[in-house]
Amino acid sequence: MKPSDRSLDIAVIGLGQGGGNLAAEFARRGYRAMALNTARTDLSALSLGKANQPGLSEAQRLYIGIDGYDGAGSDLNYGRQCVTESAERIREAVARHTEGADVVLLTAGLGGGTGSAVSELVRVLEALELPITTLTTLPGDQESGIAKVNAVRAVSELVKIPELGLIFADNARLAQLHGKVTLDEYFERINEIIVEPLDAFNRLNQREGLHPIRTLDGEDLRTLLMSTGVLNYSQGDLPGLTVDGVSEWVNDALQSSGVMPAGFAMSDIAYLGLVVEASGDLLASTPFTFFNEVSERLKSGTSGAGIYMGVYRNDQMPSHSATLRMLASTPTLPKGIQSVVNAAQREGSALREKLNKSVSSLDLGELADLDLLPQRSGSMQPAAHKRRNVRGPAARRAPASNTRNQLESPLNVSSSSAGLRAARPAAQSTPVAASGLPPHSSGGSQPHAAAEPHRPEAQRSAAPAARISGAAELRSAPSSASAPELSRSSSAPDSYRSVVQPRPVPPPAPELDPAHDPTAELGDRSEPETYDRLVDAFLNTESESIRRRIATRLHSSRNSDHPLARFYANRAIERLVDAGAEEALESVMSTIGVQ
Ligand SMILES: Nc1nc2c(ncn2[C@@H]2O[C@H](COP(=O)(O)OP(=O)(O)OP(=O)(O)O)[C@@H](O)[C@H]2O)c(=O)[nH]1
Numbered sequence: 254m255k256p257s258d259r260s261l262d263i264a265v266i267g268l269g270q271g272g273g274n275l276a277a278e279f280a281r282r283g284y285r286a287m288a289l290n291t292a293r294t295d296l297s298a299l300s301l302g303k304a305n306q307p308g309l310s311e312a313q314r315l316y317i318g319i320d321g322y323d324g325a326g327s328d329l330n331y332g333r334q335c336v337t338e339s340a341e342r343i344r345e346a347v348a349r350h351t352e353g354a355d356v357v358l359l360t361a362g363l364g365g366g367t368g369s370a371v372s373e374l375v376r377v378l379e380a381l382e383l384p385i386t387t388l389t390t391l392p393g394d395q396e397s398g399i400a401k402v403n404a405v406r407a408v409s410e411l412v413k414i415p416e417l418g419l420i421f422a423d424n425a426r427l428a429q430l431h432g433k434v435t436l437d438e439y440f441e442r443i444n445e446i447i448v449e450p451l452d453a454f455n456r457l458n459q460r461e462g463l464h465p466i467r468t469l470d471g472e473d474l475r476t477l478l479m480s481t482g483v484l485n486y487s488q489g490d491l492p493g494l495t496v497d498g499v500s501e502w503v504n505d506a507l508q509s510s511g512v513m514p515a516g517f518a519m520s521d522i523a524y525l526g527l528v529v530e531a532s533g534d535l536l537a538s539t540p541f542t543f544f545n546e547v548s549e550r551l552k553s554g555t556s557g558a559g560i561y562m563g564v565y566r567n568d569q570m571p572s573h574s575a576t577l578r579m580l581a582s583t584p585t586l587p588k589g590i591q592s593v594v595n596a597a598q599r600e601g602s603a604l605r606e607k608l609n610k611s612v613s614s615l616d617l618g619e620l621a622d623l624d625l626l627p628q629r630s631g632s633m634q635p636a637a638h639k640r641r642n643v644r645g646p647a648a649r650r651a652p653a654s655n656t657r658n659q660l661e662s663p664l665n666v667s668s669s670s671a672g673l674r675a676a677r678p679a680a681q682s683t684p685v686a687a688s689g690l691p692p693h694s695s696g697g698s699q700p701h702a703a704a705e706p707h708r709p710e711a712q713r714s715a716a717p718a719a720r721i722s723g724a725a726e727l728r729s730a731p732s733s734a735s736a737p738e739l740s741r742s743s744s745a746p747d748s749y750r751s752v753v754q755p756r757p758v759p760p761p762a763p764e765l766d767p768a769h770d771p772t773a774e775l776g777d778r779s780e781p782e783t784y785d786r787l788v789d790a791f792l793n794t795e796s797e798s799i800r801r802r803i804a805t806r807l808h809s810s811r812n813s814d815h816p817l818a819r820f821y822a823n824r825a826i827e828r829l830v831d832a833g834a835e836e837a838l839e840s841v842m843s844t845i846g847v848q
């Protein structure tokens with residue numbers, strides 16, 4: 254049933270801890286909300302409400318982890334895998350939960366392994382044809398390189414999804430402005446600050462004491478919220494109402510808001526909603542022309558954006574005061590996101606360099622043989638290392654190796670890519686699949702092949718034709734970042750650890766018989782092993798015809814409808830390039846007519 258105290262029925266689905274906290278903040282304000290997480294601990298924390306209000310009930314919390322792991326530990330690939338493997342359950346719960354909603358808001362904190370898989374969630378929900386907009390947070394300045402790399406990868410995936418509205422809240426900006434809030438209340442407080450302006454927009458026409466003079470109605474709000482590209486909203490107070498003052502405020506709010514990343518260009522705005530809420534005496538001294546002039550000024554400043562304006566009298570406001578609320582959309586990524594990309598590149602590269610440095614072995618000299626303990630009689634096991642729990646060191650190495658896996662998956666992290674490439678060849682020839690990875694080709698656990706989510710026509714505004722153009726750098730990240738590189742076993746928890754243990758160097762592949770077709774008995778198109786075999790075969794043959802067959806196969810997979818096939822094919826090509834076979838690959842590609 255439509256709530257009577259709001260214009261739009263917004264249902265919220267939170268992914269990961271930050272996403273769940275934001276969903277809980279919406280729930281406190283009376284919205285339908287549910288949380289999905291790979292961590293049971295985080296989910297149960299959401300059951301505790303705030304200030305005598307109930308938290309999220311069991312039906313509003315869905316565990317999507319695999320094998321009982323508690324959280325993704327910032328492993329984005331695992332987060333993605335969890336979302337795709339729980340696709341059916343997610344769809345079923347979300348369909349039930351969002352029935353009839355005007356807007357479905359997906360909330361997530363970008364930076365961890367779970368929330369950063371939000372694009373995977375959008376894909377899993379495609380079939381439901383929901384009017385989705387995402388609300389995600391960007392990591393703060395002080396957060397790790399891993400968080401930034403995860404966040405940038407997530408943004409890069411989100412901008413690839415056509416017809417999606419994206420809202421980014423900037424945790425760095427929020428920390429600058431509210432860093433003094435105590436630790437125990439900080440996230441609750443900034444989540445209120447993030448949600449409040451949207452909620453206020455949605456209650457404009459129902460709030461007590463607010464009298465519309467020019468209404469911004471529910472349909473206007475829907476148009477604004479459902480316009481594609483990046484959305485920006487802001488609210489602020491003004492001591493008076495002048496055309497200059499208001500247009501300056503709009504410009505400042507776009508350039509440097511208290512919630513959103515900075516640097517939205519006014520000239521790129523496609524839709525702009527502005528609501529003026531003012532005290533009765535202030536409105537009584539403001540000429541009617543103010544309304545038209547502000548509208549004109551905004552139209553020209555935005556080079557013809559669709560402008561929606563509302564004016565309301567607020568009887569409870571102090572005299573001569575006004576509050577402005579703005580909601581705008583643009584097809585361009587704001588500059589503030591580029592600075593997260595830069596930080597991710599810088600910190601991600603530094604981290605990766607560190608991980609590539611091997612710890613030199615310690616020269617113990619004669620200490621190595623020094624016996625400090627009295628020799629006992631009997632058959633003591635002499636070597637302590639033989640008794641050591643073999644799981645210990647492996648478990649400790651796990652985070653580093655996860656990080657490496659993540660950073661290896663190409664983003665533009667490598668401005669110093671030559672160095673990175675040099676460090677990689679040893680690992681490349683080891684098929685990823687050799688690490689006991691799960692069989693992920695079967696059935697419903699796959700991401701949906703259809704790449705274009707359908708948006709119901711009526712629910713989308715006549716969208717700005719241009720797509721997100723500022724995303725050029727992000728988009729140019731090789732498409733191989735677009736599908737999961739699986740890193741944990743769904744079948745046996747310990748095989749996850751095996752990923753991080755030194756893998757045996759595989760024996761060199763035998764030279765191939767030119768008459769033999771290595772593509773003939775290859776496995777499933779979505780299996781990583783398939784592509785590892787192709788890479789090995791390509792590198793171990795001199796035969797043009799074999800190379801041509803392999804190139805044809807890679808080319809067809811790269812253009813396949815299947816996201817995993819595309820991902821693995823791109824990765825295989827990258828490995829060939831890294832292994833020095835670029836020229837051979839290019840030459841054979843040109844013989845099959847591929848540039
Ligand atoms: N605004 C806001 N940001 C949050 C909150 N919680 C976490 N974050 C941000 O979200 C990012 C991801 O953190 P989490 O949400 O804890 O990560 P996750 O999605 O649960 O992923 P894993 O812990 O790896 O499973 C962090 O880097 C923070 O920047 C929150 O309540 N509010």
Ligand SMILES: [Mg+2]
Pocket residue numbers: 269270292295324325365367
């Ligand atoms: Mg978490």
